[in-house]
Amino acid sequence: MGSVASSSLKQEGFRYIGKRTPRKDGVAKVTGQMRYAYDIYLPGMLYGRILKSPYPHARIKSIDVSEAEKMGAVVITFKDVPKKKFNIRLVSADRVNYKDWEVLTDHPKYVGDYVAAVAAETEELAQKAVEAIKIEWEVFEPLLDPFESMKDGRPKIHDKILFGSKEITVKNNVACRLDYSEGDVEKAFKEADVVIERTFKTNRRYHMQLEPKVAVAKPEPDGGITVWTTTQTIHNTRILISQVFDIPMSKVNVKKLPIGGSFGSSIQTNLVTLVAVALALKAGRPVKIALSREEDMYEHSSYQMYFRLKVAARKDGTILAGELENIMDIGGHQIQAYPLLGCLLGWFVSLYKWKNIKYKGIAVYTNKVPACAFRGYGNPQITWAVESVIDELAEALGIDPIELRLKNYVGRGDLFWGQGPTVKSIVKSDGVPELLKKGAELIGWYNRPRSGEQKGRFRRGIGLGRGFHTSGAGGRISGEVIDFTGCILKINEDGSVDYITALQDHGGGSLDAHAKIIAEELGVPLEKINIIWADTQTTVYDVCTHASRGTYVGGEAARRAAREVKKKLLEYAVRLLGDVVNPEALSIKPDEELGQGVIYVEGMPDKKITVGEVAREAWQRNWGSIAAVVSYRATNSPPAYTVYFVEVEVDTETGRVRPVRVVAGADVGTVINPDLAAGQLHGGFVQGWGMAVLEDTPYDPETGELMCRGFITDYKITTAQDLPKIDDFTVIFASTHEPTGPFGAKGLGEAALNPVAGAVANAIYNAIGVRFYELPITPEKILKALKERGVK
Numbered sequence: 001m002g003s004v005a006s007s008s009l010k011q012e013g014f015r016y017i018g019k020r021t022p023r024k025d026g027v028a029k030v031t032g033q034m035r036y037a038y039d040i041y042l043p044g045m046l047y048g049r050i051l052k053s054p055y056p057h058a059r060i061k062s063i064d065v066s067e068a069e070k071m072g073a074v075v076i077t078f079k080d081v082p083k084k085k086f087n088i089r090l091v092s093a094d095r096v097n098y099k100d101w102e103v104l105t106d107h108p109k110y111v112g113d114y115v116a117a118v119a120a121e122t123e124e125l126a127q128k129a130v131e132a133i134k135i136e137w138e139v140f141e142p143l144l145d146p147f148e149s150m151k152d153g154r155p156k157i158h159d160k161i162l163f164g165s166k167e168i169t170v171k172n173n174v175a176c177r178l179d180y181s182e183g184d185v186e187k188a189f190k191e192a193d194v195v196i197e198r199t200f201k202t203n204r205r206y207h208m209q210l211e212p213k214v215a216v217a218k219p220e221p222d223g224g225i226t227v228w229t230t231t232q233t234i235h236n237t238r239i240l241i242s243q244v245f246d247i248p249m250s251k252v253n254v255k256k257l258p259i260g261g262s263f264g265s266s267i268q269t270n271l272v273t274l275v276a277v278a279l280a281l282k283a284g285r286p287v288k289i290a291l292s293r294e295e296d297m298y299e300h301s302s303y304q305m306y307f308r309l310k311v312a313a314r315k316d317g318t319i320l321a322g323e324l325e326n327i328m329d330i331g332g333h334q335i336q337a338y339p340l341l342g343c344l345l346g347w348f349v350s351l352y353k354w355k356n357i358k359y360k361g362i363a364v365y366t367n368k369v370p371a372c373a374f375r376g377y378g379n380p381q382i383t384w385a386v387e388s389v390i391d392e393l394a395e396a397l398g399i400d401p402i403e404l405r406l407k408n409y410v411g412r413g414d415l416f417w418g419q420g421p422t423v424k425s426i427v428k429s430d431g432v433p434e435l436l437k438k439g440a441e442l443i444g445w446y447n448r449p450r451s452g453e454q455k456g457r458f459r460r461g462i463g464l465g466r467g468f469h470t471s472g473a474g475g476r477i478s479g480e481v482i483d484f485t486g487c488i489l490k491i492n493e494d495g496s497v498d499y500i501t502a503l504q505d506h507g508g509g510s511l512d513a514h515a516k517i518i519a520e521e522l523g524v525p526l527e528k529i530n531i532i533w534a535d536t537q538t539t540v541y542d543v544c545t546h547a548s549r550g551t552y553v554g555g556e557a558a559r560r561a562a563r564e565v566k567k568k569l570l571e572y573a574v575r576l577l578g579d580v581v582n583p584e585a586l587s588i589k590p591d592e593e594l595g596q597g598v599i600y601v602e603g604m605p606d607k608k609i610t611v612g613e614v615a616r617e618a619w620q621r622n623w624g625s626i627a628a629v630v631s632y633r634a635t636n637s638p639p640a641y642t643v644y645f646v647e648v649e650v651d652t653e654t655g656r657v658r659p660v661r662v663v664a665g666a667d668v669g670t671v672i673n674p675d676l677a678a679g680q681l682h683g684g685f686v687q688g689w690g691m692a693v694l695e696d697t698p699y700d701p702e703t704g705e706l707m708c709r710g711f712i713t714d715y716k717i718t719t720a721q722d723l724p725k726i727d728d729f730t731v732i733f734a735s736t737h738e739p740t741g742p743f744g745a746k747g748l749g750e751a752a753l754n755p756v757a758g759a760v761a762n763a764i765y766n767a768i769g770v771r772f773y774e775l776p777i778t779p780e781k782i783l784k785a786l787k788e789r790g791v792k
Contacts, residue, residue, distance in 0.1 A: 143367050229269075303330060460650075486557060491569065551742070570588075
C-alpha cells in the first residue's frame with residue numbers, strides 16, 4: 001500500500017487493534033465462493049425484465065400487454081401496483097421526508113423510469129415479452145438544466161407530492177429548499193480587506209460500483225415475502241416493502257448478503273426490489289431481476305451542484321464571512337434532496353470559522369436520472385469549491401495556504417455541525433496540525449514552484465486540500481435523521497462467539513473492525529469471533545451503512561455488547577472458581593494455543609478457567625445463555641480529518657494531467673485495521689482523481705439520454721495506469737484518540753475522498769497558473785484556457 005508513516009500505528013497495549021490480520025471474508029472472496037445477490041437461485045424461479053421509458057418526460061396514453069401475456073409471461077403495469085407515493089430512502093424522519101416515487105408509473109420523469117415489468121421462465125423470453133408491450137405516448141419537452149427548469153411556464157415534472165403525510169404542490173420544479181443565516185454577512189463584507197466571489201459547477205458522476213442491482217423475491221405460504229437484494233440497509237428495505245404492499249413486517253424477511261461495493265448507490269431501497277416483489281406476489285413464484293451495467297447507469301448518479309461562493313477576510317488572515325448559494329440538480333425524483341441541503345450547510349460551516357454565514361440551498365427537479373448519495377454526500381463538491389477559494393484568499397493576502405488554514409479551520413474545542421443544523425457537537429480530537437506539518441515535509445511544500453512561472457511543455461505543481469467527514473450522523477438531540485444501530489453477541493457452548501448485526505460491510509472491512517473490537521474487549525482470540533450473515537428476522541434494527549458510521553457507531557455497539565457479555569461471563573466464572581470474591585477480581589486474556597479466552601486471577605496462575613468451560617457449565621447447569629442485545633445511538637459524530645498533498649504534471653501540448661506523487665493523511669483516531677485504512681485513502685484518491693479530471697455524465701439535449709448510452713466503454717474512470725507508482729503514494733495517520741469512539745476510533749471512508757479534487761485543482765493552478773471552476777478539468781478545458789491566456 002505504498003509507504004505508511006505514523007506513530008499511531010504503534011498501538012500500545014492492544015492485542016488485535018492496529019495489528020495486521022487476514023480478513024474474515026478474505027478466502028471466500030478471493031476464491032470466488034462468496035455468494036452475492038446475483039448468485040441466488042431458487043427452485044421454480046422466474047426471471048424478470050423491466051420496461052423503462054425511452055423518453056425523458058412523457059405520459060402513457062394507452063398500454064397493451066396482450067402479446068406479452070400470450071407468450072406466457074406474468075405482466076404488471078402501473079395499474080397493478082399500489083397507488084402510493086413514497087421515498088425509497090428511509091434514513092430521514094418521516095415528518096421531513098419528501099415522497100414522489102411510485103413502483104411503476106404512467107408519467108415517467110427521465111429516460112429509464114419504470115413503467116411495466118414481466119416475469120417469464122427464461123430471461124430471453126422475459127426480454128421478448130417486455131419488447132412486445134405496446135405503448136402510445138404523449139411526449140413532453142425535456143428539462144435538463146436546473147435554471148431552465150425553475151423558469152415560469154416550464155413543464156411540470158411533478159405536480160403534487162407528499163411531505164411527510166401532507167400533500168404539497170410543486171412550484172417551478174423546486175423540489176425543496178433550505179435557507180440559513182447567522183450574523184451579518186453584509187457588514188462583514190464591507191469591513192473586510194479582501195473579498196473573493198466565485199461560481200462553481202460540479203460534474204454528475206456514476207458510482208461505477210462493481211455490482212449492478214439485483215433483486216430476488218420469494219412469496220411464502222403464509223402470505224409473506226423473502227427478499228435477497230443489493231442494499232446498504234436490510235431493515236429499511238423491509239419497512240418500505242411492508243408499507244408499500246401492506247404486508248405485516250413480521251412476514252417480510254430481507255436477507256443480508258455481501259454487497260459488491262456501493263459508494264452510496266444503494267443507500268436507498270433500489271426500485272428494482274419493489275418491482276421484483278410485485279411480480280413475485282402476482283406470479284406466486286420466486287422472481288429474480290438482474291440489471292445490466294447499461295441499465296444500472298440509468299439508476300443513479302451523484303448530485304450536480306452550482307455554487308456561488310463569497311468569502312471575506314482581514315489582512316491578518318482572519319476570515320470574517322462566508323456566503324454560499326447552492327443550486328442542486330436532483331434529477332427526476334427525490335431520494336435525499338432535503339437532508340443533503342442541510343448537509344451541504346453543515347459541511348460548509350464546519351470547514352472554516354466563517355463567523356458570519358449566509359446560505360441558500362435549492363433542489364431542482366430535472367428530467368435526468370435521479371441523484372443519490374455518492375461517497376462523501378456532497379462534501380467533495382463543496383470542499384473542492386472552498387479549498388480552491390481558500391488558496392485564492394491566501395494568495396491575495398500573501399499568506400501561506402497552510403498558515404491560513406491553521407488559523408481558521410474548525411478544530412478541537414470548536415462547535416462542529418456534522419450533517420447539518422440538527423447535528424452538533426464539540427470536536428474532541430484533532431490531528432490537522434500534525435497532518436499538515438508532516439505532509440508538507442514529505443511533499444516538499446516549501447520548495448514548490450511559484451504559480452505560472454514555469455516554462456516548457458511539462459510543468460509540475462503541488463496542491464493542498466484538507467477536509468473531513470462525520471463519523472455517523474448522531475447528535476445530542478434526536479434531530480431529523482434516524483441514526484441508531486444494534487447487534488446481538490452470544491457465547492457458544494465451546495467458547496466461540498457469534499456476532500449478529502444488520503450493519504452492512506461495503507467491502508471496506510467494517511465488520512472485520514467489529515470483530516477486532518469484540519476480541520479486544522472480550523479477551524478471546526480473534527479467530528473465535530464468527531460474523532453471521534443474518535436477516536431482518538434475526539437482527540435488531542440498523543439504519544444504514546452510511547455517513548462513515550460503520551466503525552464508529554457499529555463498532556461501539558459491538559464493544560458495548562461485548563462488555564455486557566463479559567460481565568455475565570465473569571459472574572458465572574466466580575461461581576465456578578469458588579473462592580474468588582467477585583467478578584472484579586477476574587481478567588480475561590486470549591490463549592492462542594488453546595484457542596480460548598482464559599479467565600484468571602492476576603498473580604495466581606492456577607486460578608483460571610477458559611471461556612469455553614464457563615459456557616459449557618452454564619449450559620449443563622441450566623444457568624442460561626451468555627448473550628447480549630444492544631441498540632445504540634451515538635451522541636456525537638466526530639470529524640475524521642483528511643489532508644492531501646498532490647504533485648501533478650501538466651502536458652501543455654495535450655492538456656493531459658498526471659499525478660506524480662501523493663501524500664495522504666488521515667486523522668481517524670485509533671487505527672483499527674491499518675492496511676484497510678490505508679486502502680481507503682488509496683481508493684479515495686482514485687475516485688477523487690476521476691472526479692477532478694475525468695468523470696461526467698452529459699445528456700443529449702434532444703433525446704434526454706446519457707451521451708454514453710450507459711456504456712462503460714464511453715464512461716471513463718481512473719485505472720491503475722493513471723495513478724502514481726505505489727512507492728510515490730505515502731499514507732500518514734495522525735496520533736490522536738477519539739474519547740467517544742470504540743477504543744478511540746473514528747470513521748474514514750468518505751473523508752478519504754472529500755479533499756482530493758480541491759488538492760488536484762490547486763496543484764494544476766500551481767503548475768500552469770490557471771484556475772478552473774468547472775469539473776471535470778479535462779485536457780480540452782486546459783488547452784482552451786492556456787490558449788485564451790496566450791500561454792506558450
